[in-house]
Amino acid sequence: MDLGISGKRALVCASSKGLGLGCAEALAEAGVNLVMNARGAEALEASAQAIRDQYGVDVVTVAADVTTPEGQQKVLEAAAGVDILVTNAGGPPPGLWTDWDRDDFIKALDANMLTPIALIKALVPGMIERGWGRVVNITSVSVKSPVPVLGLSNAARAGLTGYVAGTARQVAGKGVIMNNLQPGLHATDRAEALDGGAAKAQGISVEDAKKQRCATIPAGRYGTRQEFGATCAFMCSQHAGFMVAQNILLDGGATNTTM
Ligand code: NAP
Secondary structure, eight states, X not given: OOOSOTTOEEEESSOSSHHHHHHHHHHHHTTOEEEEEESOHHHHHHHHHXXXXXXXXXXXXXXXXXXXXXXXXXXXXXXXXXXXXXXXXXXXXXOOTTSOOHHHHHHHXXXXXXXXXXXXXXXXXXXXXXXXXXXXXXXXXGGTSOOTTOHHHHHHHHHHHHHHHHHHHHHGGGTEEEEEEEEOSBSSHHHHHHHHXXXXXXXXXXXXXXXXXXXXXXXXXXXXXXXXXXXXXXXXSGGGTTOOSOEEEESTTOSOOOO
């Protein structure tokens, strides 16, 4: 399918690895020029070069912590005038409900709620002026089905989802389409870290922890960054113009619900 976005420009945050990288790769395959971001410059540049080599699109890299005001400023300088925004950042650490104090909540809200909102506020006005734009926020299955040990994530991402639900409806008539993409378990560094945490908590091997977690997924496996990226690229495509404020769940069937 021709996604109809060849020649457009996208900012993909937190994209040197994992799900953000999957989104950057799939957009590049559709002919989209990229601004890619992560904190670590080496991995970021390596991923950007691989994309330039494979897809022949322009890729600008910005090594910065996108959850800080300084990082956002650097990213936004490079991304002025983009047509597509994919927000993403690392997820908060797991723990018990008693573990976190105000500072932990502020950090999680900054990373997974207030950063995407700041980027939306900075870039969507230009999209509205040009009459076309796409925003995809990488959130989590935890919005639909809270993960007990991820209280910080459950809280921050639910807040972003509420903001997007209202905002997407305010900008849809101006040609800007905004939705959220909710990953369930995917084979990335983040999933490995969570496997490690589960193994430690239960006193079992990481391999056994992974097997246990795969057994909770009807598809019987973790998702891939390529599958995730392809869905994101469709949500950024010309064909997604009637999809507004949706929360698209990619979890291999793990969340047992009809809606
Ligand atoms: P990942 O494999 O650990 O990759 C994270 C990427 O984001 C890396 O490129 C990392 O590079 C970059 N990054 C992290 N913090 C950043 C920051 N503050 N500023 C800029 N770049 C940053 O993680 P992932 O699995 O792709 O997860 C992406 C998001 O989806 C996370 O919020 C995660 O909680 C959520 N999620 C993932 C899963 C899953 O199964 N994988 C499930 C549900 C939700 P640097 O470290 O160099 O900055």
